[in-house]
Amino acid sequence: MEQKSVACILCNKQISPGGLLKIDGDVYCRRCIHDGVEPIAVYPIGVVRKDGKDGESRIILQPFMKKFLWKLDEEAHLTIVYFLHELHEIPTHFMRRFDQKSVGVFASRTPSRPTPIAVTEVELVRIEGTTLAVRGLDAFDKSPVLDIKLGYKEIASGGGGRRRGLC
Numbered sequence: 001m002e003q004k005s006v007a008c009i010l011c012n013k014q015i016s017p018g019g020l021l022k023i024d025g026d027v028y029c030r031r032c033i034h035d036g037v038e039p040i041a042v043y044p045i046g047v048v049r050k051d052g053k054d055g056e057s058r059i060i061l062q063p064f065m066k067k068f069l070w071k072l073d074e075e076a077h078l079t080i081v082y083f084l085h086e087l088h089e090i091p092t093h094f095m096r097r098f099d100q101k102s103v104g105v106f107a108s109r110t111p112s113r114p115t116p117i118a119v120t121e122v123e124l125v126r127i128e129g130t131t132l133a134v135r136g137l138d139a140f141d142k143s144p145v146l147d148i149k150l151g152y153k154e155i156a157s158g159g160g161g162r163r164r165g166l167c
Helices: 061-068 151-154
Strands: 019-023 026-029 045-051 056-061 078-084 094-095 102-105 116-128 133-134 145-148
Touching: 056 061, 056 145, 078 133, 078 151
Parallel strands: none
Antiparallel strands: 019 026, 045 056, 045 145, 056 133, 078 116, 078 145, 094 102, 116 133
């Protein structure tokens, strides 16, 4: 079934479903939202798989990424940067869950964002080849993983990691 294009409320140009953002019920094209700035190319390094067992998620990295895993098994916490591929309508303000304060998108951790990139701190459980088992990842199944960094908890504690082999 073919999806119909709709018009941006700012420039009135027709937009295909993949090029639009729905904000507070109105439809905008990405060109207007981002003031004509050209997009940048970012290539995913892997994908999230959610199995539902024991609260663990798997990050399946592309085979070439194995070169970058050296000593990662010594760390307990990682920061995962991923693409929010299941973007829904974006409210400009809403109530935060943890304190019920009315805020805008940039004063929150909502997944509904004008640029759908998320960052989550996770616990590294184990590494098997190029698959990382982690706990605490709030990404959807099949979310593209953009980067992996040392977790903030590791930096705040002065590093140290857990010093046991996982590979």
